[in-house]
Amino acid sequence: MAWEVQDFQEQVEVMTGHANVSDKVMTWVSRTLMEVAGKTYWTKQVKTEAVAPSYTDTPSTTVTENWATWTTFYTANPMALHRLSYVTTADVRDSVLVRESVQDFYAKQHAVSVTYSEGDADPARYCVPMWSSYHTGTAGTYYFLPSIAHYPQSMVTTVATAVTHLELSYLSAPNKMSAATGAGSSNWMTDKYPMVVLAGVMRYASLYIGDAQAYRIWKGKYENGLKDMLMNEEMVVASTPSMRAVYPEDVLRGGQ
């Protein structure tokens, strides 16, 4: 069982007294889900993928293209990350990290020659992914990509076998609901917090029927619901105060 799009369609039709809004509700559900997934920083929406650009001896477009190929599939979205972990399988202690932005690099390394190689002192092994927009002109192939435009040769040779050595963490966008996915589609947000999703949808529906009073009611329910959702998710993942009230600390820590 799940809370599906068709359930929201039925509710909107009942609450607004308007039939034949199912297509619009489908759209509104998607808009609401995008908003919910983003505005609450769901840890459930954070994903980490290993990406494996194929290194070559030519530190230029080949790397860029391979990177683009992988990241279009995995991230294709600018919520995505900026975290690029260079992980060596040989020594996890060297696994960190990380690029946050060109700015770091710019500040630390300006006018300095940098040679990347495994095991070099920080920050010499940093990569420099840059965010760039990229598109081929049609809907559905329009992406924001991190692009490693140029790789120093030394890194190329050092990590030539780094098939799984790069990890990409990012906040993913949920799939939108559409005619293609059907009225029977759902996701964890609709399943777990249907009332909040419905409230978010009813904001749109209220404006559609021109009911300002209803809009304000649903807007309030939506915002309050979102705060409760976030609190609940954080509790479950990290601080678990509800569990702490029940179990002693050492049990939670796996102790005595």
Place this chain on the structure above:
Amino acid sequence: MANAISTVESIANEVADLLRHDNLDVRIYQWIGLAYNDIVQRSPLELFCTYTELTVDSGEYVSNAAIPDQIGTPVAAIFMNASKVYMARYVTPADYNRITSTGAEVPVGVVPLFWTIKNDGATYTLFITPPASGDTVVTLVWGGNYLDTPPTNTSILNLPYHFEHVLIWGAAAIGASILRTPMFPVYEGEYGQAFDEMISLVGYRPDAVPVLRSIKGPYAGTPKLQAPPRFPQNIS
């Protein structure tokens, strides 16, 4: 899997629904264009950054041929020469002139230390100094992508699906300002909130998740406001 970006026509339909107003077609496209430019120019450039690659021949500068006209806001430039990366510092054209005309003598072959972009009123030219001993490849990151003409029904705007609701609310707010004046604050409020949250998300990093901050790690205990830096919005 990526969500397909909507066409402007599709977005216009949603805007019309929110305004309970049909048959505004081209005018809604224009509202969308206005809202889009508002978003582009108020957002961190990072979201709208793009890059181009140039080659600086041996010597001082690269011609304007490969530099897009839109490059009004350079964000960063990364130089590579002989398989090594150099992060030369951006300086203003005036400072660049000062450096090159009165600076200490620097032999060719030293890595580029400073770069700038000069605009002679028609073309843009990237300069580096000291002159490079061999060809230098430049990856130039810049912000832009604003609309210089209103979008059409088939336009695809440079905004991913999961931020399109910002655009929809923005365009609806413009329309509501005249079509549904008493309700205007509602639309404008939704737009402002959605916009702010988008900005917050663009600055989002996995490490910046409050939940993760409560776990031992490099950012443990640090407030969210101390999240790692982003791109500069401009360089001065």
